[in-house]
Amino acid sequence: GESVGLHLPTLSVQEGDNSIxxxxxxxxxxxxxxxxxxxxxxxxxxxxxxxxNMDKRQGQRVTVLLNKTVKxxxxxIAATQPGDSAVYFxxxxxxxxxxxxFGTGTRxxxxx
Amino acid sequence: xxGVTQTPRYLIKTRGQQVTLSCSPISGHRSVSWYQQTPGQGxxxxxxxxxxxxxxxxxxxxRFSGRQFSNSRSEMNVSTLELGxxxxxxxxxxxxxxxYEQYFGPGTRLTVT
Numbered sequence: 133g134e135s136v137g138l139h140l141p142t143l144s145v146q147e148g149d150n151s152i153x154x155x156x157x158x159x160x161x162x163x164x165x166x167x168x169x170x171x172x173x174x175x176x177x178x179x180x181x182x183x184x185n186m187d188k189r190q191g192q193r194v195t196v197l198l199n200k201t202v203k204x205x206x207x208x209i210a211a212t213q214p215g216d217s218a219v220y221f222x223x224x225x226x227x228x229x230x231x232x233x234f235g236t237g238t239r240x241x242x243x244x
Numbered sequence: 245x246x247g248v249t250q251t252p253r254y255l256i257k258t259r260g261q262q263v264t265l266s267c268s269p270i271s272g273h274r275s276v277s278w279y280q281q282t283p284g285q286g287x288x289x290x291x292x293x294x295x296x297x298x299x300x301x302x303x304x305x306x307r308f309s310g311r312q313f314s315n316s317r318s319e320m321n322v323s324t325l326e327l328g329x330x331x332x333x334x335x336x337x338x339x340x341x342x343x344y345e346q347y348f349g350p351g352t353r354l355t356v357t
Contacts, residue, residue, distance in 0.1 A: 164344050166344075166346065168348070174350055174351075175334050175349050175350045175351045176287075176334070176348045177348070178345065178347055181344075223346070225344055229292075229300045230277065230292050230294070230299060230300055230340065230344070231277075231289050231300040231302070232289060232346060234279075234286055234287035234288075235286075
């Protein structure tokens with residue numbers, strides 16, 4: 133079955149630096165991906181999505197990169213701010229369903 | 245547009261009891277999914293409903309069940325509660341037909357004692 137993994141459980145960055153959070157998935161047929169941000173005591177918040185027919189998608193201060201060859205997904209946050217401190221999850225849609233498999237999450241800590 | 249709402253936000257139950265959680269999706273969204281979130285297992289998919297029918301199911305025991313009403317609101321039920329059922333239960337909604345953007349509610353924190 134589908135599995136999703138993240139490379140680092142915790143990432144610490146200086147305020148103003150760029151952050152990169154990585155995710156790997158197992159099923160090459162996966163065709164839709166979402167990045168979520170979850171703050172303490174809240175539900176996951178939709179940040180940005182990407183379909184498999186794209187390699188890159190940009191939002192406000194965030195960019196998602198998709199490398200289908202190595203089945204790798206990354207979230208880049210530009211000019212990281214204290215409000216970006218949270219746990220970030222990638223979610224992979226299981227092909228042919230409306231079921232998502234989530235990675236274990238990376239906790240982003242922003243240092244002042 | 246209002247987001248996904250879940251009630252109650254917090255719940256304390258005793259082992260052996262049953263519990264029902266409620267979710268109202270974003271207006272116009274017809275698909276509702278339920279997830280269990282625990283520190284050890286992360287976010288795990290329970291089931292997904294669309295037009296009152298369960299379309300997808302995760303690997304949870306039969307004690308976990310759900311339903312969806314004609315107005316797309318959904319409930320999930322857990323019977324014979326166990327200590328390990330303590331978790332944050334999250335509901336998410338999508339439009340459901342060819343649109344996959346999924347939005348979450350704030351969750352219901354269930355504590356089983």
